[in-house]
Amino acid sequence: MPPIPVKQPKTAKPLPLEATLKDLSNMHSRNIDLSVLLDQPAQAVSLSDQSEESVKRSQDFVKSVRNALQLDASVAEQGDRVEDVRAALQEIEAGFS
Numbered sequence: 001m002p003p004i005p006v007k008q009p010k011t012a013k014p015l016p017l018e019a020t021l022k023d024l025s026n027m028h029s030r031n032i033d034l035s036v037l038l039d040q041p042a043q044a045v046s047l048s049d050q051s052e053e054s055v056k057r058s059q060d061f062v063k064s065v066r067n068a069l070q071l072d073a074s075v076a077e078q079g080d081r082v083e084d085v086r087a088a089l090q091e092i093e094a095g096f097s
Contacts, residue, residue, distance in 0.1 A: 027034070
């Protein structure tokens with residue numbers, strides 16, 4: 001499943017240099033060595049049944065939220081159409097008066 005796109009302002013930088021340098025400086029001052037992480041070979045991780053169930057529930061929740069948002073957008077569109085028709089009918093009514 002592809003990630004959900006997030007709209008960010010065009011002025012926002014994805015990885016601000018100042019913040020990155022500050023983070024690296026903090027890690028260096030605390031003697032945190034990231035190279036230790038690279039030396040370990042990647043291992044396949046099998047999910048337990050409990051983890052798989054949790055992932056399944058999360059995916060179901062995301063699907064239901066997406067459906068609700070689409071429904072809400074559909075209702076808003078229909079509401080806009082009703083308002084347009086109402087405004088047109090009011091103009092017609094004003095023309096008969």
